[in-house]
Amino acid sequence: MAERASTSAGANGTTITAERPDAIRNVVLVGQSGSGKTTLVEALSMATGALTRAGRVEDGTCVSDYDDIEHRQHRSVQLSVVPVAYGGIKINLLDTPGYADFVGELRAGLRAADAALFVISAAAGAAGVGGQTLALWEECASVGMPRALVITHLDAARADFDEMTETCRDILGGGAAESMLPLHLPVYGPRGSDGHRPVTGLIDLLTEHVFDYSRGEHTRAETTAEQAALIDRARGRLIEGIIAESEDETLMDRYLAGAEIDLTTLVTDLERAVARGTFHPVLIAAPPPEGAREGLGMVEILDLITRGFPTPAEHPVSASRLGDGSGPVPLTCDPAGPLAAEVIRTASDPYVGRVSLVRMFSGTLHADDTVHVCGHGPIEERNHDVDERAGGLSAPFGKQQRPLGQAIAGDIACVGKLGHAETGDTLSAKDAPLLIAPWPMPEPLLPVAIRAHGKADEDKLSLSLSRLVAEDPAVRLEQNGQTHQLVLWCLGEAHRDVALERLRSRFGVQVDTLDHRVALRETFATGASGRGRHVKQSGGHGQYAICEIEVAPLPEGSGIEFEDKVVGGVVPRQFIPSVEKGVRAQAARGVVAGYPLVDVRVTLYDGKAHSVDSSDAAFQTAGALALREAAAAARVDLLEPIAEVRVTVSDDHVGAVLGDLSGRRGRVLGTEPTTGGRTVVRAEVPELELSRYAIDLRSLAHGSAHFTRAYTRHEPMPAQRAEDIRAQASAPA
Template sequence: MVMNRSSGVGDAPAPTSPQQIRNVVLVGPPGAGKSTLFDHLVAARVEGRRPRDDDRASSTGLVAASFASGEVVVNLLDTPGNPDFVGEVRAGLRAADAALFVVSAADGVDESTRMLWRECDAAGMPRAVAVTRLEHARADFDDTVATLRRVFGDAQPLAQPVQPDGPGTAVTGLVDLLAERRGDVVEAIIEESEDDTLLERYLEGEEVDLETLREDLHAAVATGRFFPVLPTHATSGIGIEELLDLVELGLPSPADAGLPRVFRTNGGDFGPISCDPGGPLVAEVVRTTSDPFVGRQSLVRVFSGTLRPDDPVHVSGHLQQFAGDRLGGHLDHDADLDRVGALSAPLGEEARSKPQAIAGDLVLVARLAGAETTDTLSSTDRPALVEPWVLPEPLLPVAIRARSKGDEDKLATVLQTLVSEDVTMRLDLNPETHQVVLWTMGPAHVALLTQSLEERHHLPVEAEPLRTALRETFVLACDAHGRQVKQSGGHGQYAVCRLRVEPLPRGAGIEFVDKVVGGAVPRQYIASVEKGVRAQLDKGVLAGYPAVDVRVTLVDGKSHSVDSSDMAFQTAAGTALREAANESTVAMLEPIDAVDIDVADESVGSTLADLRGRRGQVHGTEPSAHEGRTVIHAEIPALELSRYPIDLRSVSHGTGTFTRRFARYDYLPPHLVKDVIST
């Protein structure tokens, strides 16, 4: 049933219909043997390919390989296990039509794997499970299957490992449970395939042939409710052929999979699309990389139509339309390209020339100028916009600066390039703190970005303390007196104004009131005083942070018929406010964020205790949408959140996630004022 067991490295597989394609993504935690399994699966089908057995636990990006296996072409994707690179995992899920979860029999199912499983479940994505590390002393395949059933649902082993000396010893072979006609497995496949007639005949004692079982296996997996489980031992090759057969015969083709929503670039409905090579071109960039030798390359999933080299295409990116400001820095853009560059099939770090990419296929596209990850490729006469996949929000900020002053301008340009490649990075050029801030997914993500700046772009950077954008406000009513009197030949400068400054409630903003009587300040200079007041409040009156929530009343003043001017009264107003400001009349305000924290129930206590140490105010808890988890609603000063993505992982044992949004400003405790102002 499986043909063409190997193909030369120089020959890229060229499917002619979507039914011949299998797009499969491997997901799992570090140490489960995922990348080792990927290498051995590829090596089993690509002549001359030698697997590496180091498992690449430090992998940071999506790795793809396209190869022929039997009657199909497999586009296999390997994803990083580190949670800092969950964006690469989600890109892999968008590119694929089925997910192969890699679970260590020695370590079981960790929380990050459970969370990813729930994401796939919500999307109805077909899944299978490869169980690894069966030779480990703690490994027990039957216990692992029981855990999978308890956590995932209808997980059914299609094979049983042969371990002559018992669990945790070397695997010498597999027992094919389908060939053995194990009743519970057969019944589960027939039931989930919704082949009711066959189920009835089977229960009445009719023998079901193996070919029918395999057809029903394909239908059962496609429902997203039945999950085949296969034991594997990659380095000995045990389970590799069985897993490749499962990919070919049991996992869905792009023609069986769902499609993302598609819009017109102006926001209207694009109309239905199907996985049809003859349909309108609709494709999406799932990963963007640039290399000093190879140049810019885009990994593209084609959903409809056929993409050919030298085709003119429309490139559209409207990430802000879907994700808003939480992924700022990715500006909306539309452009027509005269032609796309060469197409190639990925094979790990290599690539092989490809004549075209039909609907359902994955392809590398060279020199796709201006295209960013999540961008849509479509025909120039019918531009389309694919709704992007759910993108994780970068929540760990790090302030950086170029090590050399002369590289500051270059840094801004290079960072824009990195943003176009990595949609899990947000760039914030903060005009208040005058810092370059990268919002990242975690410390490993930070290390990758800084390494890329230094090695790829020869631009070394260094981190600096993160400054928080504070506010100032008057807390006591006071009188302010400002004078601008200068005589230096010719027209001088003369202006005197008396102000009354009063605090307002939080969020009230700035008010200016004119109560001058008797023309003490001529009418033409009232606006000058207001302008000077607002300019000084915007610059700050004590520590250089904008002042908010204050009423300033002009009560009196003096002028000169010759020497008074607009600028003189602006200056006098600013002087009055600065002289009225001191540590007794002005307080500092810090931003407070509303934070929703989703953690496993057993981590609620440690998470609440940690919040108390962050000056957090807990407003309540409620059950999460996911069983066994709780959502904590709190308000936390932004000053206390700079390392929260790292610290939450620690206190919640990796089970916690959170979102944050600005809520308000509130008083900064006096004992922190000096430290914050000095940073």
């Protein structure tokens, strides 16, 4: 039979293609920063011949880093795709960032993949299976995504495979820990003087074979008596776990009755259980020795991916037809079906413009095809519900792009020159437009206020920000009408730093960061009277206006009420709206600290006018002066916004979170247990105390918590805090 995946030479290296969807596997690598995901991608690429040495393709460039920002950040910040070919199957390896700030890229990888490899570092112990890993594991479980675990760094001084496996079972296994079992056991070499003990081979528990990797090759070795004893202890547990997930209900009875279950049946049932997402094998990986090509466990991982992980056809996705309200349209992974693809990442290339990385769910896409590009939100807000002509197609290979003739259903490809496409958008046929529901994105909760550094930057800032948001939907842009600040909302400090660096290095815009201002308000706590006198005479036409007002507090949400109680025409009727206009203008500017005045009733009850010198402008000024004088005679409160915060945190850190919220002037409304050994804490907290909460909470709960916030109301702030803000407002610039 002809190979289902093939390679062809191009100007930038070898392009791996697949003829049918069943010859494709899309696998996302998930794990915390430092777990070894990128090293594993490179080792798998070397084992399949895609790389000549660690991280290097034929021309010597690096495969894992996507852009220069990653070099400066010393961490992966973007989703990277590396295709390899093994056994006639094209495997798209999606390497995701491990740092929590870039969870948006990680979730894009989950959408594009059909199975996940969770990479766990044994050197980190239980910390290697942190709250973020657990959250992603549960997210994959909720959609039934098949998962396997790969344990790395077993050569570390205190690493223990059995202990690490049990830790994963305890944290990730939940009520189904018996479905998370190792397929292999490590064979250790002698411990070095530095305390490290290298893993030199693997024991296959099903075949009972031992494989030696000490020279960088997958070779069969003799089984020692000690290894045979290890097999006897672990193999039975693995067989029972496989049989428990078997579709053959008689298999367990036969096994318990003492019947020998043949190897072919066990392997077949294992592969089916893995593909269904009900069994999660634990594997072992280590990079190849210096000068060798084959890393430990690479053959075993590749075998599991090609034989146990599902094809794209087993990952159904539904879409909706635009405009007809006919409900969901199931998409089959058929190259001859209707075109449906989703943009999972958007990047700007300095030479070819915007490049869209897309996952094909149905149909076939060719270069220069006209496609319909559509995003989400109300139709009046969409600026990318358009038909566009696709540019050239290419196959991603880390930082490289290699020419591609067509992209079929199930594959991942880069599409050039889609000027309106944004991350999360759907590409479909122009005569049958479809829309695929986007994947969930975390809410960015760290604000950073920015302004253009100079005039040249100001001219380019708007376009650059729109391109930044199109590339990274985890960034939210806000033009705050109350504080008049331009605010980028990010997921954390690293995410913020990358966003600002992209503005500078990729779009050529330098910005200054400012302290984020919270939208405070002012209100009268007591009633007061004020007199506004604006009288000027300097020859010729003068200015004359006097008005007297009373100000009274109103309930929250009342706004500004203006009442006319002038009698006897002391203020001519045509100037009463002028007084109101002046009062409202001064209220918008504030009366003590520069924040809008709200929830008061202003009553005009007396005044004076001049038959010649009175004017609209004069009475506006008098109205403003009267309000300021009333404020000087009253107690004016500063109102701060209060947010309802819901913190989901592991039970181990509930006490720390409660104490921290109290230190932020928070009022705890209650706690309630939720799934997975976690608790939801509800509290009301002043928004002034939440500017850095996204950073502080991550540190406080060791990454095991997340929170949401929602505005509830404004209320008076403590007197001392209000006095400090007034002092800052009156201080000279």
